[in-house]
Amino acid sequence: MMGRAFSFLMLIVVVGCGAYLYTKQAQSVTVTGSTPQTTIDVTAARTDLLALARAEQSHFASTGKYTSLEELRTGGEITIPSRPSYAYSAETSETGFKIIATYSGPDPKAPKMLSVDETMAMKTQ
DSSP states (O other), rough: OHHHHHHHHHHHHHHHHOOOOOHHHHHHHHOOOOOSSHHHHHHHHHHHHHHHHHHHHHHHHHHOOOHHHHHHHHHTOOOOOOOOOEEEEEEEEOEEEEEEEOOOOSSSOSEEEEEEEETTEEEEE
């Protein structure tokens, strides 16, 4: 009888720890703004940044240099996304690039700047 009670108690502890870890992980995913629409916008901007970075890498692989977003657009390599809350820009050099999404929407808790570089490292500011 004592063994069953101990097993049940351990099961409750394990389920409690799992629930705690799940809620902490869920919170870290959703802190990108104060509204669901902001979360959607930020996720879309991150996806856009990764697509633009892949276009830069592809262009570098074929020409040996990084270029502006406008040149990628006019060359037909990308379509620059149009999002009401974000504007995209790029800083390029001979050895790398940084693509930036700048937030101009109404949510004060939204990240003001997202960026990705030639290593595909995403940064939030």
